[in-house]
Amino acid sequence: MANEQYDLGVAIWDLGGSNELALGTVELPTKGGITATYEETTWSPTYDQTGDTPRDVIKTGETGEITVNMAAFNLEAFAKIFPKARLVTHGTDPTKAKVEFGGGVGESLLPYAKTLTLRPSTLFDPDDPNLGDASEDITYLKAIPRANFSITFAPNTERVYPVLFVAIYDETRKAFVVFGDDSITGEEA
Numbered sequence: 001m002a003n004e005q006y007d008l009g010v011a012i013w014d015l016g017g018s019n020e021l022a023l024g025t026v027e028l029p030t031k032g033g034i035t036a037t038y039e040e041t042t043w044s045p046t047y048d049q050t051g052d053t054p055r056d057v058i059k060t061g062e063t064g065e066i067t068v069n070m071a072a073f074n075l076e077a078f079a080k081i082f083p084k085a086r087l088v089t090h091g092t093d094p095t096k097a098k099v100e101f102g103g104g105v106g107e108s109l110l111p112y113a114k115t116l117t118l119r120p121s122t123l124f125d126p127d128d129p130n131l132g133d134a135s136e137d138i139t140y141l142k143a144i145p146r147a148n149f150s151i152t153f154a155p156n157t158e159r160v161y162p163v164l165f166v167a168i169y170d171e172t173r174k175a176f177v178v179f180g181d182d183s184i185t186g187e188e189a
Contacts, residue, residue: 007120007121007122008024008030008033008120008121009024009033009034009118009119009120009121010022010023010024010025010118010119010120010121010124010131011023011024011034011066011068011116011117011118012115012116012117012118012119012131013080013081013114013115013116013145014080014114014115015115015117015131015139016130017114017115019080019081019114021077021080021081022124022126022131023068023070023077023163024068024121025124025126027072028070028072028074028077029070029071029072030068030069030070030071031069031070031071031158031160032069032160033069034066034067034068034069034118035066035067036064036065036066036067036118036138036140037063037064037065037066038062038063038064038167038176038177039062039063039064040059040061040062041059041060041061041062041063042057042058042059042060043057043058043060044056044057044058045058062169062176063167064140064143064166064167064176064177065164065165065166065167066116066118066140066143066164066165066167067162067163067164067165068162068163068165069160069161069162069163070160070161070162070163071158071159071160071161072161073159073161075087075097075098075099076097078099078161079099081145081163082101082145082147083104083109083112083144083145084101084102084103084104085099085100085101085147086099086100087099088100101147109144110142110144110168112144112145113142113143113144113168114142114143115139115140115141115142115143115182116139116140116143116165116167117134117137117138117139117140117182118137118138118139119131119132119133119134119136119137120136123135123136134180134181134182134183135180135181136180137178137179137180137181137182138177138178138179139177139178139182140165140167140176140177141167141170141173141175141176141177141178141182142167142168142169142170143165143166143167143168144165144166144168145163145164145165146163146164146165146166147163148162148164149161149162150162
């Protein structure tokens, strides 16, 4: 059987939570896809007697970033995702709304961290309460969204709203990222 790793992805913000949101669907499309990184940072000690030859490799940390290029101007989605974003609806006409950003300078963003799950679109099912098959998920256990838009208004160009999520270590789980179905419990192999 061929390894078919060619499909698009869906980024599920706060899977199973009160702010659950699926980005990369027909309702909330992407342009330019979803990019995720996970990298271990290291330090390699050396000795004068062996020059630049590493004597060991010491893990010093982990980093992860996820960029979801939203191709939808969706106020409700912005308000669900971004810390300090407030959805304001018109007092007499609820079809009119805006999102206000700002405030909280110097405040920790840790309370705003939620799971961010990347799932191949061929395994995503919006009609399933679990949103499909989680067997090929990549889940960042704590991700903090960063409002860092660079929006282009130009001919022959779709407006894209790149949302950057910064992954952080989950002290409770003692983990950073999970590959596969995160709902599985059991013993380490």
